[in-house]
Amino acid sequence: xxxxxxxxxxxxxxxxxxxxxxxxxxxxxxxxxxxxxxxxxxxxxxxxxxxxxxxxxxxxxxxxxxxxxxxxxxxxxxxxxxxxxxxxxxxxxxxxx
Amino acid sequence: xxxxxxxxxxxxxxxxxxxxxxxxxxxxxxxxxxxxxxxxxxxxxxxxxxxxxxxxxxxxxxxxxxxxxxxxxxxxxxxxxxxxxxxxxxxxxxxxxxxxxxxxxxxxxxxxxxxxxxxxxxxxxxxxxxxxxxxxxxxxxxxxxxxxxxxxxxxxxxxxxxxxxxxxxxxxxxxxxxxxxxxxxxxxxxxxxxxxxxxxxxxxxxxxxxxxxxxxxxxxxxxxxxxxxxxxxxxxxxxxxxxxxxxxxxxxxxxxxxxxxxxxxxxxxxxxxxxxxxxxxxxxxxxxxxxxxxxxxxxxxxxxxxxxxxxxxxxxxxxxxxxxxxxxxxxxxxxxxxxxxxxxxxxxxxxxxxxxxxxxxxxxxxxxxxxxxxxxxxxxxxxxxxxxxxxxxxxxxxxxxxxxxxxxxxxxxxxxxxxxxxxxxxxxxxxxxxxxxxxxxxxxxxxxxxxxxxxxxxxxxxxxxxxxxxxxxxxxxxxxxxxxxxxxxxxxxxxxxxxxxxxxxxxxxxxxxxxxxxxxxxxxxxxxxxxxxxxxxxxxxxxxxxxxxxxxxxxxxxxxxxxxxxxxxxxxxxxxxxx
Numbered sequence: 001x002x003x004x005x006x007x008x009x010x011x012x013x014x015x016x017x018x019x020x021x022x023x024x025x026x027x028x029x030x031x032x033x034x035x036x037x038x039x040x041x042x043x044x045x046x047x048x049x050x051x052x053x054x055x056x057x058x059x060x061x062x063x064x065x066x067x068x069x070x071x072x073x074x075x076x077x078x079x080x081x082x083x084x085x086x087x088x089x090x091x092x093x094x095x096x097x
Numbered sequence: 098x099x100x101x102x103x104x105x106x107x108x109x110x111x112x113x114x115x116x117x118x119x120x121x122x123x124x125x126x127x128x129x130x131x132x133x134x135x136x137x138x139x140x141x142x143x144x145x146x147x148x149x150x151x152x153x154x155x156x157x158x159x160x161x162x163x164x165x166x167x168x169x170x171x172x173x174x175x176x177x178x179x180x181x182x183x184x185x186x187x188x189x190x191x192x193x194x195x196x197x198x199x200x201x202x203x204x205x206x207x208x209x210x211x212x213x214x215x216x217x218x219x220x221x222x223x224x225x226x227x228x229x230x231x232x233x234x235x236x237x238x239x240x241x242x243x244x245x246x247x248x249x250x251x252x253x254x255x256x257x258x259x260x261x262x263x264x265x266x267x268x269x270x271x272x273x274x275x276x277x278x279x280x281x282x283x284x285x286x287x288x289x290x291x292x293x294x295x296x297x298x299x300x301x302x303x304x305x306x307x308x309x310x311x312x313x314x315x316x317x318x319x320x321x322x323x324x325x326x327x328x329x330x331x332x333x334x335x336x337x338x339x340x341x342x343x344x345x346x347x348x349x350x351x352x353x354x355x356x357x358x359x360x361x362x363x364x365x366x367x368x369x370x371x372x373x374x375x376x377x378x379x380x381x382x383x384x385x386x387x388x389x390x391x392x393x394x395x396x397x398x399x400x401x402x403x404x405x406x407x408x409x410x411x412x413x414x415x416x417x418x419x420x421x422x423x424x425x426x427x428x429x430x431x432x433x434x435x436x437x438x439x440x441x442x443x444x445x446x447x448x449x450x451x452x453x454x455x456x457x458x459x460x461x462x463x464x465x466x467x468x469x470x471x472x473x474x475x476x477x478x479x480x481x482x483x484x485x486x487x488x489x490x491x492x493x494x495x496x497x498x499x500x501x502x503x504x505x506x507x508x509x510x511x512x513x514x515x516x517x518x519x520x521x522x523x524x525x526x527x528x529x530x531x532x533x534x535x536x537x538x539x540x541x542x543x544x545x546x547x548x549x550x551x552x553x554x555x556x557x558x559x560x561x562x563x564x565x566x567x568x569x570x571x572x573x574x575x576x577x578x579x580x581x582x583x584x585x586x587x588x589x590x591x592x593x594x595x596x597x598x599x600x601x602x603x604x605x606x607x608x609x610x611x612x613x614x615x616x617x618x619x620x621x622x623x624x625x626x627x628x629x630x631x632x633x634x635x636x637x638x639x640x641x642x643x644x645x646x647x648x649x650x651x652x653x654x655x656x657x658x659x660x661x662x663x664x665x666x667x668x669x670x671x672x673x674x675x676x
Contacts, residue, residue, distance in 0.1 A: 078156055085164065089157035093175075
């Protein structure tokens with residue numbers, strides 16, 4: 001795993017390779033990747049989420065990038081499909097994002 | 098996942114609406130708000146200008162709000178999430194009877210409807226379905242009736258209940274809640290019908306810590322039912338004009354009482370004797386009571402007394418004021434509008450714990466000021482409408498902790514202001530007095546920590562505004578003496594921290610001034626009334642996205658022009674004049 005990339009793995013085993021900077025938008029992931037020694041994830045740059053489905057995890061990654069874009073001044077709308085909202089919210093709560 | 102409930106519960110505090118939106122009932126009860134003005138002004142200071150990125154949680158909550166009609170229930174969600182959705186629906190005023198159904202059996206802990214329009218008995222069923230999870234409910238200003246309160250019997254763990262301004266609740270309603278023995282906080286402000294009979298229903302609420310019965314005109318004779326509530330720490334019976342000495346008797350055994358407010362009651366010196374044994378009493382509000390300084394005899398052993406309000410006590414004079422010197426623990430003392438003279442200050446000079454002293458409209462002059470020189474902990478000093486002048490100010494120059502000073506309508510002149518130049522801790526300064534001019538302002542440029550400056554009626558001209566540049570942290574500014582032109586307002590345009598700006602009654606100001614103001618994006622409140630501002634100038638206000646209050650009376654601006662601005666560019670604008 002390249003230094004500045006991390007791998008997020010969904011419940012179905014789907015792997016999302018994204019910029020570390022994007023992943024760290026989530027406070028939970030940030031803690032996992034930066035706290036010294038307490039998580040195995042720090043070594044491999046990989047985090048598995050057995051409770052987050054692929055669709056939801058994909059949406060979350062989209063949010064990460066959207067958030068970085070927003071912070072840099074490009075303010076667009078983030079669209080959420082209605083059928084995903086509740087599940088997405090629960091995942092966002094868990095990921096503290 | 099999702100089960101962890103880490104949301105901090107906001108404690109239901111007092112009668113104030115803390116929903117985050119502008120309250121429809123502006124609580125102007127001067128009496129119970131006195132603590133808020135004892136120290137430096139706050140609240141408007143916290144709004145940040147830049148819009149930060151919304152979290153994914155927030156985006157989901159907004160989306161749910163948009164689609165709320167598609168859902169029939171939210172009970173599958175962990176309760177801290179349904180709680181956030183609920184709070185958002187209240188905040189955005191989107192809650193209705195049918196939408197509330199979504200929250201049936203959600204095991205919610207806090208239902209804060211606070212003055213929400215439409216809240217009535219129909220909602221009580223869903224409220225009670227939260228069952229033993231419900232910890233606090235705020236039904237203030239609602240149309241809930243006595244029979245509606247019956248539903249609360251299912252909520253045995255209820256700790257906080259707010260029924261302020263509920264006009265339809267009577268003694269029968271109090272009967273319905275008499276079994277809620279886990280209640281710690283109960284609020285019943287401004288209820289015109291509850292009587293001593295209703296108060297008897299409260300005698301079983303053995304866990305009650307805080308009771309608010311402000312403005313209940315018929316409860317006299319009812320305090321006897323409180324004498325068993327030994328856990329009571331806070332009792333507010335301000336503006337219950339019926340309360341008299343006989344009622345005070347029943348408070349004498351409430352040894353845990355820390356805060357007692359009896360403003361504008363009929364209690365006299367005799368009634369205060371019943372408080373002698375309340376050794377934990379820290380706050381006593383006797384504003385507007387017919388007491389004299391003799392009542393202080395009863396308080397002299399109360400070593401925990403920190404806050405004492407004796408303002409507007411018409412019978413309080415210089416008679417026996419030596420008793421003030423015994424109140425060594427006092428931090429906050431309010432003697433506003435009392436007929437006391439410099440003599441009182443000689444008895445305050447050793448109260449070195451004093452942090453806030455209010456002498457508004459007292460017969461104080463330069464002579465008495467020397468007694469304040471030793472009050473080194475003083476943070477806030479109110480001298481408005483006194484005869485204090487420039488020579489009195491030299492006694493303040495050693496008060497290194499002074500943060501707030503009000504010299505409005507005093508005899509202070511430009512020359513005297515030099516004596517304040519060393520008070521680097523000053524944050525708030527009120528110099529609303531006609532005799533103050535640009536010269537006085539020049540002497541204050543060293544006070545770079547100033548956040549609030551009131552020069553309302555002072556004769557400040559354009560040249561004086563040059564000195565304002567030193568106050569880089571200024572949040573609130575008022576200059577309404579009529580001496581400003583557009584050129585002077587240019588000197589204000591770099592005061593980026595400004596949140597409140599009042600330039601009314603400067604008749605020469607034109608739309609050019611609004612142009613200068615357009616960069617002050619932190620502005621929350623703006624007043625340029627009685628000027629030559631016109632509707633064409635309104636476009637300059639478009640960038641002021643934080644603006645909540647705009648006043649342009651007596652200008653060539655119409656209410657509909659402002660409404661247009663409100664709808665297209667300034668969504669946060671709530672208070673406008675003209676309306």
